[in-house]
Amino acid sequence: MKLLIVDDSSIMRRAIQKYLDENRIEVVGTAGNGLEAIEVFKKTDPDLVTMDITMPEMDGLTCLQELLKIKPGTKIMVITALTDNATGLRALKLGARNFLGKPFTPEKLNEAFLKLIEGPKR
Amino acid sequence: MTDKELQVFLEGTVNYFHEVSGTPAAMGVPYIKETQDEVSLDLTGAIGISGNKKGVIYITCPSLMVKELVGIILGDGNPDSGSLCDMTGEIANTIAGNARQVFGANFMISVPIIIEGKPIHLKVAAPTFVIPITWRSHKSFLVVGIES
Numbered sequence: 001m002k003l004l005i006v007d008d009s010s011i012m013r014r015a016i017q018k019y020l021d022e023n024r025i026e027v028v029g030t031a032g033n034g035l036e037a038i039e040v041f042k043k044t045d046p047d048l049v050t051m052d053i054t055m056p057e058m059d060g061l062t063c064l065q066e067l068l069k070i071k072p073g074t075k076i077m078v079i080t081a082l083t084d085n086a087t088g089l090r091a092l093k094l095g096a097r098n099f100l101g102k103p104f105t106p107e108k109l110n111e112a113f114l115k116l117i118e119g120p121k122r
Numbered sequence: 123m124t125d126k127e128l129q130v131f132l133e134g135t136v137n138y139f140h141e142v143s144g145t146p147a148a149m150g151v152p153y154i155k156e157t158q159d160e161v162s163l164d165l166t167g168a169i170g171i172s173g174n175k176k177g178v179i180y181i182t183c184p185s186l187m188v189k190e191l192v193g194i195i196l197g198d199g200n201p202d203s204g205s206l207c208d209m210t211g212e213i214a215n216t217i218a219g220n221a222r223q224v225f226g227a228n229f230m231i232s233v234p235i236i237i238e239g240k241p242i243h244l245k246v247a248a249p250t251f252v253i254p255i256t257w258r259s260h261k262s263f264l265v266v267g268i269e270s
Contacts, residue, residue, distance in 0.1 A: 008233060009212045011208045054219065054231060054232075102220075103137075
C-alpha cells in the first residue's frame with residue numbers, strides 16, 4: 001500500500017517513516033502543508049495518508065476533505081498534538097479513519113497503522 | 123491563570139519527554155517572570171494562543187538537549203541546524219496542543235515560531251510563569267503567559 005506523510009515538521013515526517021515496520025507500506029511522498037499535500041497526492045495516488053492538523057498554508061482538516069473529494073476511498077489517519085476529544089471526533093466525522101495523538105511511540109504508531117489498514121475489529 | 127491551568131502545562135511537559143525518550147522531565151518550582159528577566163537559551167519555540175484564551179507559550183532549550191532528543195527520535199547523532207529548529211518547534215507545538223484536552227477545542231494554537239541563538243523579547247501576557255525543566259541533566263524553561 002502506498003503512503004503519503006503530511007506534517008509541517010520534517011522531524012515528524014522522518015520519525016513516521018523510521019518507526020514504520022509494516023512491510024506492506026511503501027512511502028511514496030511527503031508534504032509540509034496541505035497545499036503541497038494535494039499536489040503530491042495527485043502525483044503519487046496513495047492508498048494511505050497520515051495528516052497533521054496545525055500547518056501553514058492549508059490546515060490538515062481542510063486538506064483531508066480535499067483529498068477525499070479527489071479519491072473518496074483513501075484511508076487517512078490524523079496524527080496531531082491537538083488531542084482533545086472534540087478535534088478527534090471532528091476529524092472522524094470529516095472522513096478520517098483513525099486518529100493518533102502526539103507524542104507517540106513506535107509501538108503506538110504501528111498499532112494505529114494496523115488499525116488503519118485492517119479497519120475496526122468487529 | 124489558575125494553578126490548575128498551570129498544572130496542565132507541567133503535566134504535558136513531563137508526559138512529552140517521557141513518551142519520546144522514556145525519561146520524564148523533572149519540573150522545578152514555577153515562578154513569575156519579572157519584566158526585565160531574560161529567559162532565553164540557544165533555541166526557542168513559541169506558540170501563539172487565541173480563541174478562548176490569549177497569550178504565548180514558549181520553550182527555550184540548550185541546543186545539546188535538542189540534539190539529544192533528535193538523536194533518540196531519528197537515531198541521527200549529528201542533526202543540522204534546521205532539524206534542531208524543527209524539533210524545538212515540535213516540542214512547543216505538542217505541549218501547547220495537548221493542553222486542549224483541558225482547555226477545549228476553542229484553545230487555538232498557531233504554527234510554531236522558532237528563534238535561534240538570540241535573546242527574545244516576546245510580548246507575553248502578565249503574569250508570566252516560568253517553569254524550570256530538567257531532562258537528562260539539561261536545563262530548559264517553559265514560559266507560559268496566558269490572560270485569565
